[in-house]
Amino acid sequence: MGIVSEAHNVKVLGNIANGQQIIVLGHGFGTDQSVWKHLVPHLVDENKVVLYDNMGAGTTNPDYFDFERYATLEGYAYDLISILEEIQIQSCIFVGHSVSGMIALIASITRPDLFSKILMIASSPRKI
Numbered sequence: 001m002g003i004v005s006e007a008h009n010v011k012v013l014g015n016i017a018n019g020q021q022i023i024v025l026g027h028g029f030g031t032d033q034s035v036w037k038h039l040v041p042h043l044v045d046e047n048k049v050v051l052y053d054n055m056g057a058g059t060t061n062p063d064y065f066d067f068e069r070y071a072t073l074e075g076y077a078y079d080l081i082s083i084l085e086e087i088q089i090q091s092c093i094f095v096g097h098s099v100s101g102m103i104a105l106i107a108s109i110t111r112p113d114l115f116s117k118i119l120m121i122a123s124s125p126r127k128i
Helices: 003-007 073-086 099-110
Strands: 011-014 022-026 048-051 092-097 115-121
Touching: 003 073, 022 099, 073 099, 092 099, 099 115
Parallel strands: 022 048, 022 092, 092 115
Antiparallel strands: 011 048
């Protein structure tokens, strides 16, 4: 994995075979990828599952945090695109809790090809 994956604590679990899906799980504001710990065991047997932390959450390296970049959700959306590109995801089902749902929505405007579906759980509203 590369620098983007390292900076965001990316974890790729499970495997993909026989047309199974790639599911990316994005955590909400004030949490980290550990919020998915009870769901992941039910997904990994039949899917490839990608977990990551938004910059500033979990154990992300604070040296990578840029106040200007992360002043808007676009900075986080560009990170998501970079993560998917770095780990060579061509299309995924994205499940986003809270702010991550909106981050994926913004990312999908720039790169709709990366998302086959976006599931938004209690996502934060935002005028786009």
